[in-house]
Each structure stands twice: as C-alpha cells, then as structure tokens.
Amino acid sequence: MTHPDQGTADEVEDGEKPANTGARAILDQMGGVSGLIYSSLPVVVFVPVSTTAGLLPAIFAALGVAALVLLWRLFRRDSLQPALSGFMGVGISALIAYLVGASKGYFLLGIWSSLIWAAVFALSVLIRRPIVGYVWGWINDHGRGWRQVRRAVLAFDIATLVWVAVFASRFVVQHRLYDADETGWLGVARIAMGWPLTGIAAIVTYFAIRYAQRAVHAQHAATADRHEQADERAADEPA
Template sequence: MGGVSGLIYSSLPVVVFVPISSLFGLLSAIVSALLVATGILIWRLARRETAQPAISGFFGVGICALIAYLMGESKGYFLLGIWTSLFWAVVFGVSVLIRRPVVGYVWGWTGGHGQRWRTVRRATRAFDLITLVWAVLFAARFVVQNQLYDADQTGWLGVARIAMGWPLTALAALGTYFAIKVAQTAIRDVDRAQPDAVEADTSGAESVRGD
C-alpha cells in the first residue's frame, strides 16, 4: 500500500544486501541493509510521508537481517518473505473458497464502503476473481523462491525477489483497479434499479386501489 515509492524503497535493501554479501560477507551485508533501511526511514520521515510504511519497512528489514544472522547464512534474509508469501496465498485462496474475498473486504474497510458489495453478485464475482489473482501471485512467489532457497541460490533469490515484486504487483494492482471499477458500477446499477422497482410497485398498487 506504499505505492510505487514503497515498492522501490522495499527493494533497495535487497539490492544492497545480495552483492555485498557475495563480496564482503554476511555481517557486512546485514549492516549495509540496515543502514539503507535506516536512511529510507529518515528520508520518508523528513519528507513527512506516511510513517507506517516507513516504520514497518524498517522493522521488516531488521527481522530479515536478524534471521540471516541467527542462521549464519545470507539466504536466511529471504526466509521471512518466502513464508509470508505462502501465508498470504493460503489466506487469499481460502477467502475465495468460502466466498469472502479479501480484496472486497479491504476495499470496503479502507474506503468506508462497508459490506454492501456482498449483496451484489457481479461485484462479489469481480472481487473473487481478483482475490484469486493475488493468491496465485503469492503462491508463485513462494514456489519459485523456496526452490531457489533450497538450492542455495542467494543471488538468484535477490533477483526473484525484485522481479516478482514490482512487475507482478503492478499487474495485480492494475487488475484490482479494474475489479473495483466493475464492482462500483454493479453496485450503482443495482441502486438505480431499486428505486425504479419500488416506484413501479407503488404505481401498481395505486392503480389497483383506483380500480
């Protein structure tokens, strides 16, 4: 939810971590990633941007660095992201199976729309579809990066982390935009049709009484 800048900021520590780990070792890579994360945090706060993505990003890098340090392996830096992808794949997938699509609830909550969309079939289908797209995206990240992790391909892990971050997220975000548009149109159509139906019923009743 940090937008384009959030995607860039979240990738910078990875871009720094991988080559420094190969050239100078794990400890230097951890320090460098933390320094980059600290710089990003300070930069975003100085620009008075929303603090939550900056702070959560900083702690995310810190946790990844801690895991790598405790494991004594550079690839440990990616472990949290790998299993987080699996977690979200399951959450999004299950939400579609039980007809409670996550994207619909997030849209309703963040935009103050409530759960009105659940009463409109076309809106529910749109949110089902895009939630399934996100589930597939997260599952693909897990499968690819987990295989690279098991193969000890730290360099390719960094490449996969970035390549499956920006491009896939952008495509899924675009799909989410269109799904929301479809849902909004469907809800408006239903809202317009309902007053007409009520008016028709009222006219019919008055006609009967007149007869």
C-alpha cells in the same frame, strides 16, 4: 459516444470513490509503490556485499540502507507506519540471516510471508468473502451490501485470486531458490517479483472494482425501479 472517463465521473457524482482508490488502498497496506521500490534497495546492497565481504558486512550494509530510507521517508513526511514497517522488516530479515548463519536466511521472512498472504487471500475466496471486496466496501462505506450482487462478488473473486497468484508464485520460486542455495538469484527474484507483479495485480484490481461498481449501481437502480413501480401500483389501487 461515451467518454472513457465517464464511468469514473459518474461514480464521483454518485458519491462513489473512483476504482483506483480501492487498488491504491491495498497498495498502501504494502507501503505504496514507493515503499515497494524502497524495499528493494537493501536487497540490492545485501546480495553483492554478502558475496564479496561475507554475511556480517552484508547485514550492516542492508541495515544502513534501510536506516537511510527510513530517514528519507520521515524527511518527506511519508506515512510513518509503512516506513517503520519497512525498517523493521529489514531488521528481522537481517536477524534471521544472522541466526541461520547464511546469507540466504535474509529472504526467509519474505518467502513465508508470501505463503501466509496467499493462504489468507485464497481462504477469503473459498468462504465467499474476497478481501478486495471488503477493502472496497470499507472505503466506500457500503458495508456488506455488495455481497448480494453476484457479478460484483465474481469481480472481487477474480481480483483477489490475482493477488493469490502473485503471493503464491513468489513463494514457489523463491523457496526453490532458497533450497538450491542460490542467494544471488534469490535477490533477483525478490526484486523482479516485487513491485512489477504488484503493479500488474493493482491494474487487474482497478478494472475489477470498476466492473463491480457498475454491477452494484445497476442492482441499486433495478431495485429502485421495482419499488417505484410498486408504489405506483399501490397508488392506482382503489381505496
């Protein structure tokens, strides 16, 4: 019987980084799991303060929480780029809310960013260059060789499309709530569709990468066998 961790062990022995490394790389670009949770804190503060005290106090409250999160992440020596990006995101969202003159404006950056990411990920699948595959190839120094393995491309297509669904659903739901002036529900949707959906997409990405790794390994093994057989036939031929 094959041990459930044998696939990962084989990948490490072959110089292949585990599948969860690829999923983690995508998460890291979003600040990691902790970054996704931290990004919810300013929203948790902004919505109730805007309801009870108005827009300006809510903006200052969100910026204050974002500053505390930034200082905490710097104290923990977390990666600087996600920490600064999170603080700047809150700052830009607060500025948009101020310019719009309504609390719901705080969510515009996230709404349209979701649409842009959905479009980018979807386009990568349409042109047969799924983003998840390129992230995995970059991490493992495989270049573009995986594109010659149809099963690997299919697995990466599926994983990328899951991310498309995550981003697209965020845009559709939150855009409708924005049009309906439902600021409170916008805050709920922002949190509920944040790290929980990202976690689901990361799990799908993990299994897709494992499947793709097996497909690439099988393709390499088959190619090596064909070359070995060709060499044996060449050696057996009379001079």
